[in-house]
Amino acid sequence: MKNLISSLDKRTVYVTRVIVGTVVKKLRxxxxxxxxxxxxIAFFQLVVLRQPLPQFGEVLFGGLLVVIGxxxxxxGLEMGLFPLGEAMAQALARKGSLWWLLVFSFSLGFxxxxxxxxxxxxxxxxxxxxxxxxxxxxxxxRSYAWGLRLSVALSVGLxxxxxxxxxxxxxxxxxxxxxxxxxxxxxxxVAPEEIVGIAYDAGGVTTSTVxxxxxxxxxxxxxxxxxxxxxxxxGFGLIAFAxxxxxxxxxxxxxxxxx
Amino acid sequence: MAFLxxxxxxxxxxxxxxxxxxxxxxxxxxxxxxxxxxxxxxVVVGIVYVVIGLALFLAGLDKALFPLGKIMANQLSxxxxxxxxxxxxxGVSWTAYGWIYLFAALVxxxxxxxxxxxxxxxxxxNEVSAGTISQWGLRITVAVGVAVGxxxxxxxxxxxxPLYIYxxxxxxxxxxxxxxxxxxxxALAYDSGGVTTSTVxxxxxxxxxLGLSEAVxxxxxxxxGFGLIAFAxxxxxxxxxxxxxxxxxxxxxAKKISKEVLNAI
Numbered sequence: 426m427k428n429l430i431s432s433l434d435k436r437t438v439y440v441t442r443v444i445v446g447t448v449v450k451k452l453r454x455x456x457x458x459x460x461x462x463x464x465x466i467a468f469f470q471l472v473v474l475r476q477p478l479p480q481f482g483e484v485l486f487g488g489l490l491v492v493i494g495x496x497x498x499x500x501g502l503e504m505g506l507f508p509l510g511e512a513m514a515q516a517l518a519r520k521g522s523l524w525w526l527l528v529f530s531f532s533l534g535f536x537x538x539x540x541x542x543x544x545x546x547x548x549x550x551x552x553x554x555x556x557x558x559x560x561x562x563x564x565x566x567r568s569y570a571w572g573l574r575l576s577v578a579l580s581v582g583l584x585x586x587x588x589x590x591x592x593x594x595x596x597x598x599x600x601x602x603x604x605x606x607x608x609x610x611x612x613x614x615v616a617p618e619e620i621v622g623i624a625y626d627a628g629g630v631t632t633s634t635v636x637x638x639x640x641x642x643x644x645x646x647x648x649x650x651x652x653x654x655x656x657x658x659x660g661f662g663l664i665a666f667a668x669x670x671x672x673x674x675x676x677x678x679x680x681x682x683x684x
Numbered sequence: 685m686a687f688l689x690x691x692x693x694x695x696x697x698x699x700x701x702x703x704x705x706x707x708x709x710x711x712x713x714x715x716x717x718x719x720x721x722x723x724x725x726x727v728v729v730g731i732v733y734v735v736i737g738l739a740l741f742l743a744g745l746d747k748a749l750f751p752l753g754k755i756m757a758n759q760l761s762x763x764x765x766x767x768x769x770x771x772x773x774x775g776v777s778w779t780a781y782g783w784i785y786l787f788a789a790l791v792x793x794x795x796x797x798x799x800x801x802x803x804x805x806x807x808x809x810n811e812v813s814a815g816t817i818s819q820w821g822l823r824i825t826v827a828v829g830v831a832v833g834x835x836x837x838x839x840x841x842x843x844x845x846p847l848y849i850y851x852x853x854x855x856x857x858x859x860x861x862x863x864x865x866x867x868x869x870x871a872l873a874y875d876s877g878g879v880t881t882s883t884v885x886x887x888x889x890x891x892x893x894l895g896l897s898e899a900v901x902x903x904x905x906x907x908x909g910f911g912l913i914a915f916a917x918x919x920x921x922x923x924x925x926x927x928x929x930x931x932x933x934x935x936x937x938a939k940k941i942s943k944e945v946l947n948a949i
Contacts, residue, residue, distance in 0.1 A: 461793060490744030493740055501735075629916065637882070
């Protein structure tokens with residue numbers, strides 16, 4: 426009996442030590458990710474602005490939350506989001522129905538974007554700018570902002586569809602992206618000036634932190650389950666389409682509304 | 685206590701943002717694929733980690749980083765700091781904004797390193813390339829691209845030059861690079877433009893853009909405040925392709941030298 430307890434004790438001690446060791450290692454990794462921010466803020470506060478940190482305790486507590494949050498997030502990526510995205514890609518490829526694959530791709534892009542808080546904020550701001558520039562009637566603020574949101578969400582859905590088709594067909598990515606750039610350049614010339622800045626920024630805000638890992642895993646999973654595709658060459662690029670197409674759609678929306 | 689309420693709000697908001705994706709996947713699993721997900725328990729636990737982790741991350745940023753970053757962006761762009769107490773910014777040349785450019789570059793670099801989306805893509809790229817693309821190598825290259833981009837974007841706001849010229853020139857550079865860069869990096873380089881600007885970078889960079897365009901005389905925050913994010917999405921593409929080209933060139937040169945050495949022997 427005594428032996429059993431002591432061996433159990435040894436085991437628990439060992440297991441706890443391993444767990445604590447892994448946790449500490451992961452926390453240290455997250456700390457390394459955040460070290461540059463800490464250094465930059467410290468440098469500017471202490472050397473350039475020469476002011477004490479406001480609410481030091483608050484900032485320290487917030488920093489601690491950020492480290493723990495990032496650790497959990499990265500752990501969850503490896504356990505949940507990546508396997509989920511890859512499993513979906515493989516199951517859809519095995520099913521062999523192009524239609525369902527494209528429906529899934531469109532809904533993934535559309536549904537994650539239409540509710541994106543950053544996009545809601547940007548489209549409201551854009552509507553206010555358009556009103557202050559006397560481009561639209563103040564009464565149509567809501568419908569204008571909603572139209573912007575809808576066009577960005579549609580464009581992201583379409584972008585994922587194009588990106589998935591590209592992986593299936595093996596089209597070279599650079600021709601697609603370059604023709605997209607040419608479109609952006611041409612539309613910049615004709616689009617009203619008030620919408621150009623927002624359109625350019627819209628490309629950046631669409632891809633949220635939950636969407637990116639899923640979309641990346643989807644692309645890589647598809648490219649590795651289709652024969653003749655290289656995951657590195659063909660698996661990436663979905664996010665690139667999702668940041669390019671919104672620019673074109675937002676400028677098109679501006680052209681249609683303002684002329 | 686106040687914090688707990690605040691945190692539960694953020695947690696709810698994160699759940700709400702993630703909800704459409706998981707509902708979509710659930711619907712597809714149940715109605716279309718009709719197949720169990722492998723290691724379902726592990727995946728569910730992972731998703732819970734992601735949501736809670738993201739909520740903690742955002743709550744922490746709200747408490748620590750965002751207020752601080754906004755205060756600093758405002759302090760650095762305050763006329764009293766740039767031109768000296770009591771002086772006006774009217775007629776001050778663009779060189780007087782030195783600290784702003786440095787702050788823009790360093791903040792761009794530092795926030796990009798902490799960007800969770802970029803961590804995810806770097807992880808995947810490392811896995812898919814069987815280790816030839818290192819996670820930190822990619823992240824640092826992208827961060828350098830963002831740093832250059834944001835600094836140039838701040839310069840643009842100060843000088844008031846039109847945004848589209850920079851973006852168009854950037855596009856031309858990307859197109860030219862595309863034809864010379866190693867094929868295997870191109871898709872990843874294009875992707876790295878989109879992932880740099882999310883949770884951490886956007887709020888601070890937007891505050892910098894708005895603060896700066898309010899402070900500099902003759903700028904309109906509504907028109908000039910935007911556009912920094914566009915810079916931050918364009919320059920990483922150039923940086924990643926440039927770095928790959930440089931490594932490729934080094935490799936070719938090493939091969940050439942070793943050949944010459946062999947020939948000489």
